[in-house]
Amino acid sequence: MxxxxxxxxxxxxxxxxxxxFLLVALGFMIPPSIAQVTSYDxxxxxxxxxxESVSGAPIPDHEIYIFSDSLDNNGFAYYAxxxxxxxxxxxxxxxxxxxxxxxxxxxYDFENNLISLDRYYRFVWENEYQMFVDFxxxxxxxxxxxxxNFRSEEDTVTQNPMKVIFRDVSIGSTIKGWAWDFxxxxxxxxxxxxxxxxxxxxxxxxxxxxxxxxSIEIPVTSTITKQVQVGLTDYYNIGGHVLAEYFPxxxxxxxxxxxxxxxxxxxxxxxxxDTLGYYWFYQVPExxxxxxxxxxxxxxxxxxxxxxxxxxxxxxxxxSVVDLEDNDFELDIALIPSLGITSGxxxxxxxxxxxTLRSSSSYTPAGDVEIVLMNDRGGYLTCGLSDIEGYFGFxxxxxxxxxxxxxVTGIPTNxxxxxxxxxxxxxxxxxxxxxxxxIIFSVNDNSSSFIENAxxxxxNPVTDQARISIEMKKSSEIDVLIVDPSGRRxxxxxxxLQKGSNQLELxxxxxxxxxxxxxxxPEDRVHLxxxxxxxx
Numbered sequence: 001m002x003x004x005x006x007x008x009x010x011x012x013x014x015x016x017x018x019x020x021f022l023l024v025a026l027g028f029m030i031p032p033s034i035a036q037v038t039s040y041d042x043x044x045x046x047x048x049x050x051x052e053s054v055s056g057a058p059i060p061d062h063e064i065y066i067f068s069d070s071l072d073n074n075g076f077a078y079y080a081x082x083x084x085x086x087x088x089x090x091x092x093x094x095x096x097x098x099x100x101x102x103x104x105x106x107x108y109d110f111e112n113n114l115i116s117l118d119r120y121y122r123f124v125w126e127n128e129y130q131m132f133v134d135f136x137x138x139x140x141x142x143x144x145x146x147x148x149n150f151r152s153e154e155d156t157v158t159q160n161p162m163k164v165i166f167r168d169v170s171i172g173s174t175i176k177g178w179a180w181d182f183x184x185x186x187x188x189x190x191x192x193x194x195x196x197x198x199x200x201x202x203x204x205x206x207x208x209x210x211x212x213x214x215s216i217e218i219p220v221t222s223t224i225t226k227q228v229q230v231g232l233t234d235y236y237n238i239g240g241h242v243l244a245e246y247f248p249x250x251x252x253x254x255x256x257x258x259x260x261x262x263x264x265x266x267x268x269x270x271x272x273x274d275t276l277g278y279y280w281f282y283q284v285p286e287x288x289x290x291x292x293x294x295x296x297x298x299x300x301x302x303x304x305x306x307x308x309x310x311x312x313x314x315x316x317x318x319x320s321v322v323d324l325e326d327n328d329f330e331l332d333i334a335l336i337p338s339l340g341i342t343s344g345x346x347x348x349x350x351x352x353x354x355x356t357l358r359s360s361s362s363y364t365p366a367g368d369v370e371i372v373l374m375n376d377r378g379g380y381l382t383c384g385l386s387d388i389e390g391y392f393g394f395x396x397x398x399x400x401x402x403x404x405x406x407x408v409t410g411i412p413t414n415x416x417x418x419x420x421x422x423x424x425x426x427x428x429x430x431x432x433x434x435x436x437x438x439i440i441f442s443v444n445d446n447s448s449s450f451i452e453n454a455x456x457x458x459x460n461p462v463t464d465q466a467r468i469s470i471e472m473k474k475s476s477e478i479d480v481l482i483v484d485p486s487g488r489r490x491x492x493x494x495x496x497l498q499k500g501s502n503q504l505e506l507x508x509x510x511x512x513x514x515x516x517x518x519x520x521x522p523e524d525r526v527h528l529x530x531x532x533x534x535x536x
Contacts, residue, residue: 042123044094047202048133049226050084050107052142055171056149056224058088059139065106066092073101087225099123100269100283109137120282122235124258124268130202132227146172148209148222155194161231163196170209170222177210177219183228200231236324239280240331242293244305248277249335251299256281257316257409259288265316265410289322292409293333294370303382305335307370307407312336314372314380316409338380341373344398346420348373350430351390352406364483365390365517365529366408366434374403374415388515388531399425406432406439416441450476450522457518461533468504468530470520475499481519482506482532490516508534 046066050059061083068078076098084090094103100122107115115137121129148170155163168178168191180188182195183203197203208223242249252273257265273279273293281291294307311320312334322331352371353363367388373381381402386392394402399422403415411434418427433440452471460466468480475498482491490511495504506518511534519529 041095041097042099042127042129044096044103044121044129044131046092046094046103046105046131046133047227048090048105048135049088050090050135050137051088052139053136054138055142055144055147056169057139057142057147058084058086058224059137060084060086060088062088063107064090064135066094067104067106068094068096068101069104074098076101078103089225089227103131105133105135107135107137110139110141120237122269122283122285124285124287125260130229130232132202132229144171146174146209146211146220146222148207148224150205150207150224150226152205152226152228160196162198162200163194164228164230165192165194166205166207167192168207168209170207172209172211172222174211175209176212179208179210181206197230201229202232203228203230234286234325235283236286236327237280237282238284238289238291238322238324238328238331239278240291240310240329240333242273242277242279243332243334244295244301245337248275249273249293249295249299249301249305250275251296252277252293253296254279254281254333255292255294255409256284257290257292259290259321265290267409284324286324289324290316290319290409291322291331291333292316292319293335295335297385303338303384304340305337306372306380306383308333308335314405314407315413316407317412336380338382339375341381341394342398343396345425346397346399347393347395347426347428348397348402348404348418348420348430349391349393349426349428350404350432352386352392352432352434353390355433355435363433364519366432370407372405372407373397374405376401376403376417378403378415388517389529404430404432404441406434408434408439411435411437411439413439448473448522448528450474451478451520451528455520455528455530457530457532460531461535462508463535464507464509466506466508466518466532468506468518468520470497470502470504470528472497472499472502472522476522478523479519479521480504480506481517481521482511483517483519508532 050062052059063081063083066080068076070077076096078094080092082090082092103119105117117133119131119133121131123129151167151169153165178189178191180193183205184197204225205228206225208221210219210221212219242252254271254273256268258268260266269281271279291310292307295302295305306314309316309319310331310333313319314336352366352369354366355363367386367390369386370383371392372383373394375381384392399420401417401419403417405415431442450473456469458467477496480493513534513536516532517529518532
């Protein structure tokens, strides 16, 4: 497993480190980001070994600190201290609801220097992640006369992932025998054996060396046991520059999408692009991916460049696929410049919604979707983001024919043609509906016959209970829905409301902190929605 290591070394006392970690873990617990939370737990199976840097001997009974900073991990705080066993191994199982994050592992060497390693983790298709973190430190009291040691290598010739090549690197001038236990019931007495495992996994491999000094009839032995990973999923780090006309962008976001086993595109992660115009995705499992970059709405260049995929195209179906088999830090993206718009008195407004059930009653506003405005020839003019209610608009534009193109990765999309003129200077009710197979365009009257186009949610933010004030044009049964940002329904209730003013109560006590949409659907299925923020 290839991982990026960040190593620091400072002088301090053991007790102050433990106290500092505990204070940070308790004092900075914040609600997790709703975008990273799922309804089930994920498990990090952490293990590693501490060995002496010269002899390779295991170091037993040595403290190691495991820490997750809530500020770096979307509110996930964790602290633990454990010790190595007689073979220098340590283990810990960490339960988290986060899809990715960073763990910091720290220890003190025998000169009281602090050594810290930052390790990234990511869950994609499974809810289990195996993390292996080894340390090598100098022990001034360690003997270097006779010590078993070995290293394991991958098969680079036949590239058989189940084959491991073992190299004896033991210390000792009188070694006469080697006894290997490969951890799967097989053994060998060859100095540098090769072994093919039947199944992938993490194996404890043991090497015992023996010597028969002239002055001693009983053999002298030394044993070392190490973890060897065989046939497990490899994880890599990827990244690249995002450029706007040969210069790094100022404020932007990069997106990572993966092809699942059915070749569907699944969003994996979003990261901010740094001040040098670079983006990173750590610990990405081998597979096929797409990456995309766009400017943030508060960028000084927003609207001058459109969202662009790796391969420098605007449509995901034409993007270059990243077939990840190694670290790759050259996935550069040159944002496609827009032509700009001609000022005028025209206007195009609309709303974009998700509909996974192909029913208007299941609509969920699609916020933060990039809507690209093109001319009738397909030239990119500008772009804008839909708001949390799914609404978007282009104002003060010249009369003419335009194309509306929503950038929704993984959903095949054809642009919609819209014409505005002196006779019809605006289109006010353009409707875009995203289902699992396509995006449907239409122009609708979104006014309900039963409900006024306004509602009040209070208090907001809310802790345990929210109230909704709503005005009905006439009596109607309504559906009340609470959905999270991914479109998943958290709550559904049916009520009958009389004509006039009505008050509804929502129990929000069990909601995870974060943003939600409250949707009211009357009998004519024209929904009304509002934003709710749950806090502790």
